[in-house]
Amino acid sequence: MSLADTAKSLETLTKIPAFLLAGSTKDRVVYISNEDGPYSLWSLDCKSGSKLKMTSEPVEQAATPRHECNEVFYTKDTAKGAEFHKIYKNDTIQRKETLAVDVQSMRIEGLATAQDMIAFTGATKEEMALYTAKSGSLEKRTKLEALAALTDANPNYLVGYGWLENNPRSNELFIFDLSTGQMQEYTPKLGSVNKMPVLNGSRILFESDFTGKNRLHVYDLERHEVHDAPCAFSDHLAYDATEHPYFDWMDDGKVLFVGKRDGEAKVFIDGRQVPTSAGYIWGATLLNGKLYVTHTTVIQPHRILEIDPQTSQTRVVVDNQLPPGIREKFKQRQSRLVRYQSFDGRNVPALVVDGTGSPRRTITYIHGGPWSEVLNSWERFVASFILMGYNIIAPNYRGSTGYGEDYRNLDIGDPGGDDLKDIALAAQWAKENGLATENAIVGYSYGGYATLLALGKEPEVWSCGVAGAPVADWKESHQMSDAEYRSFIEILFDHKTELFEDRSPITYVKNVKKPMCIISSQNDSRTPMRPVLRYAMNLLDQGVKFELHSVPEMGHLWRTSEEILSVVYPTIAFLQRQFPA
Numbered sequence: 377m378s379l380a381d382t383a384k385s386l387e388t389l390t391k392i393p394a395f396l397l398a399g400s401t402k403d404r405v406v407y408i409s410n411e412d413g414p415y416s417l418w419s420l421d422c423k424s425g426s427k428l429k430m431t432s433e434p435v436e437q438a439a440t441p442r443h444e445c446n447e448v449f450y451t452k453d454t455a456k457g458a459e460f461h462k463i464y465k466n467d468t469i470q471r472k473e474t475l476a477v478d479v480q481s482m483r484i485e486g487l488a489t490a491q492d493m494i495a496f497t498g499a500t501k502e503e504m505a506l507y508t509a510k511s512g513s514l515e516k517r518t519k520l521e522a523l524a525a526l527t528d529a530n531p532n533y534l535v536g537y538g539w540l541e542n543n544p545r546s547n548e549l550f551i552f553d554l555s556t557g558q559m560q561e562y563t564p565k566l567g568s569v570n571k572m573p574v575l576n577g578s579r580i581l582f583e584s585d586f587t588g589k590n591r592l593h594v595y596d597l598e599r600h601e602v603h604d605a606p607c608a609f610s611d612h613l614a615y616d617a618t619e620h621p622y623f624d625w626m627d628d629g630k631v632l633f634v635g636k637r638d639g640e641a642k643v644f645i646d647g648r649q650v651p652t653s654a655g656y657i658w659g660a661t662l663l664n665g666k667l668y669v670t671h672t673t674v675i676q677p678h679r680i681l682e683i684d685p686q687t688s689q690t691r692v693v694v695d696n697q698l699p700p701g702i703r704e705k706f707k708q709r710q711s712r713l714v715r716y717q718s719f720d721g722r723n724v725p726a727l728v729v730d731g732t733g734s735p736r737r738t739i740t741y742i743h744g745g746p747w748s749e750v751l752n753s754w755e756r757f758v759a760s761f762i763l764m765g766y767n768i769i770a771p772n773y774r775g776s777t778g779y780g781e782d783y784r785n786l787d788i789g790d791p792g793g794d795d796l797k798d799i800a801l802a803a804q805w806a807k808e809n810g811l812a813t814e815n816a817i818v819g820y821s822y823g824g825y826a827t828l829l830a831l832g833k834e835p836e837v838w839s840c841g842v843a844g845a846p847v848a849d850w851k852e853s854h855q856m857s858d859a860e861y862r863s864f865i866e867i868l869f870d871h872k873t874e875l876f877e878d879r880s881p882i883t884y885v886k887n888v889k890k891p892m893c894i895i896s897s898q899n900d901s902r903t904p905m906r907p908v909l910r911y912a913m914n915l916l917d918q919g920v921k922f923e924l925h926s927v928p929e930m931g932h933l934w935r936t937s938e939e940i941l942s943v944v945y946p947t948i949a950f951l952q953r954q955f956p957a
């Protein structure tokens with residue numbers, strides 16, 4: 377394929393929109409989509425099927441919409457990708473945006489609303505804190521001594537979770553009592569991982585692994601009692617989810633949740649499984665007795681489905697067909713989850729995409745996070761490799777989500793250590809199992825970091841590599857970070873800052889021999905460009921063949937289809953030159 381044809385195909389591919397459910401208001405289903413360029417908030421009238429784009433500029437995060445009104449609250453980045461946010465309010469029917477909270481130089485993470493109050497957690501260079509705002513007037517409620525995010529609010533309480541015990545391997549809930557101004561910490565068992573509390577009066581629904589497995593529980597704030605989440609049916613027990621990426625109270629006091637296992641997901645109402653085909657489910661919401669979910673697979677872009685919970689009758693309300701020219705390239709391709717044994721006998725799950733008919737040059741794709749995973753879900757890097765005819769292996773190396781908290785915690789105090797060994801063994805598995813003749817390594821963010829480190833520490837395993845938004849030097853990244861990301865790095869390293877040098881790609885840059893492509897954005901405030909440029913100067917001095925792409929007016933996250941293309945196109949163009957399939 378000529379470069380011009382590649383560019384054209386990738387432009388079509390990166391314009392395929394995502395549809396991510398945010399919830400529902402009184403009358404509308406609300407979702408975030410880049411259907412029209414920027415990631416905007418959209419509202420859907422399910423009866424007529426009419427869709428309304430509510431914002432022309434990119435939206436970052438929406439607070440869970442409420443059924444008592446048609447208003448939604450959300451954040452927008454005001455610093456061209458550097459992630460300084462302001463909070464806006466809009467009406468899902470009338471489409472009227474107003475600035476709701478004006479803050480300066482603050483990264484806003486958790487956002488929730490209750491009646492006329494907005495609550496959020498925000499980080500500046502110096503500190504993290506919990507805030508409320510009413511009628512535009514802002515109040516700092518309490519400074520946060522540990523990394524934590526708000527997840528819900530009602531007129532009496534603000535709740536969230538984080539590393540309140542300063543134990544990198546546990547998470548505790550926080551409950552801020554608005555009437556007394558007191559901050560309370562709750563954990564059913566010290567050392568357990570407790571996440572994403574949502575309120576129903578004085579009852580808190582949350583996920584916890586204190587029984588040994590991630591399960592949903594309810595903590596009663598008045599009775600000081602914890603019990604299993606109420607479920608009249610027991611399908612979820614048979615399903616045995618490893619995690620619950622989404623859960624909330626329904627208007628009738630029952631519980632709606634998504635359970636995840638082995639990269640797939642199912643949705644449950646009151647414990648009863650709603651039939652959906654294989655794939656992943658990003659969010660769910662009930663409106664007027666109908667269930668709405670975002671469904672996707674590796675080869676099927678996100679669609680919004682409407683399901684009648686009584687009859688299981690399913691209707692696609694927002695479709696997303698692969699465009700002609702792209703569709704043919706996906707026809708024969710299949711994805712599957714494999715498990716291979718790592719150096720210490722541990723089983724590592726990996727997503728494999730084959731169907732090309734023969735072993736060939738293969739991409740080892742490294743997801744970011746590191747507390748994230750590759751799912752049976754549409755993913756733009758994976759989709760662009762499929763388009764170009766590569767086989768793919770994407771390891772869920774130790775530290776990944778989706779396989780229990782013990783597995784997720786394995787990279788704490790050891791980033792770029794045993795996880796990197798898992799990654800190299802994924803490439804070896806691909807060679808030994810008829811997938812790969814050679815391997816290239818590609819990743820973004822933590823995946824970009826792992827790519828740089830792999831090319832320096834295991835130059836013989838890889839033919840070449842592409843690192844997007846990488847960490848090149850933990851010490852400099854830590855110094856340049858705001859309070860939130862400083863804390864994130866300290867948790868990841870289990871406070872062993874003396875490991876920074878040993879785990880930084882710049883320490884091993886002298887060993888790099890294979891061609892490399894680096895993509896970094898000028899306004900990236902999570903993985904800043906400055907240390908990346910220092911890394912590239914070393915490559916220059918050593919005479920390594922490398923490409924370096926600087927993306928101006930862009931940050932760490934992708935806000936528009938154009939920004940997606942500005943990372944995906946240089947990735948594929950480099951691979952086409954150095955490593956054609």
Ligand code: 4NP
Nearest residue numbers: 744745746821822853861902
């Ligand atoms: P991401 O990874 O979640 O994949 O974006 C990150 C890696 C490093 C840092 C932040 C995020 N950091 O602060 O260094």
